[in-house]
Amino acid sequence: MRRALVVALLSLGLAPAVPVPTAAAAGPPQSRWERDVQAVMAGSGEFLARRVERGAPEGKRLAVNLDIDNTMLATEYDSGAPVRPVLRFARRAQAKGVAVLVNSARPESMRQRTRDQLAAAGYDVNRICLNDGDSTVVEGKQACRRAFNADDFTIIANVGNRSTDFERGPGARHYGRTYDLPDYGGRLG
Numbered sequence: 001m002r003r004a005l006v007v008a009l010l011s012l013g014l015a016p017a018v019p020v021p022t023a024a025a026a027g028p029p030q031s032r033w034e035r036d037v038q039a040v041m042a043g044s045g046e047f048l049a050r051r052v053e054r055g056a057p058e059g060k061r062l063a064v065n066l067d068i069d070n071t072m073l074a075t076e077y078d079s080g081a082p083v084r085p086v087l088r089f090a091r092r093a094q095a096k097g098v099a100v101l102v103n104s105a106r107p108e109s110m111r112q113r114t115r116d117q118l119a120a121a122g123y124d125v126n127r128i129c130l131n132d133g134d135s136t137v138v139e140g141k142q143a144c145r146r147a148f149n150a151d152d153f154t155i156i157a158n159v160g161n162r163s164t165d166f167e168r169g170p171g172a173r174h175y176g177r178t179y180d181l182p183d184y185g186g187r188l189g
Helices: 002-011 030-041 044-054 084-095 108-120 137-150
Strands: 061-066 099-107 127-131 153-160 177-180
Touching (some): 084 153, 099 108, 099 153
Parallel strands (some): 061 153, 153 177
């Protein structure tokens, strides 16, 4: 019921004051989810080190592209808390000079609240791209990645938990490696 209300609000372009966790029964126990996320992110630090060594194409800056809900923030289980393996990945990226870009289906009206939530969770991000309200989730995410690429970023990794985080679009290559976190068949938002 709670999840249906949140989905209904978002579809109308409205959003709760903060992302509302849906019933934890929708997904597995938090301890399993945390283990599964850790398994997906295993080796991500080594990937960054190897990729940074190769460098960026002329005139470009390396970047990672991150989703927010149940990717950067543990929205389903502990709203506002960081997803620790993703936070470590983001911090390692920045320590190596790689930009941290945020790409979310959250509406533009949540920009300041989103910035505040990410900062409170320990994230330092370079750019945030939110849905303009005229695009579907997929179109919005693709448009954000295109805009990041047009702004001279080379996205070397894309981290998300939904298929919409990874759809590239016709003939487009908007990122390198994927870190597809669990959503358990859509049971996590």
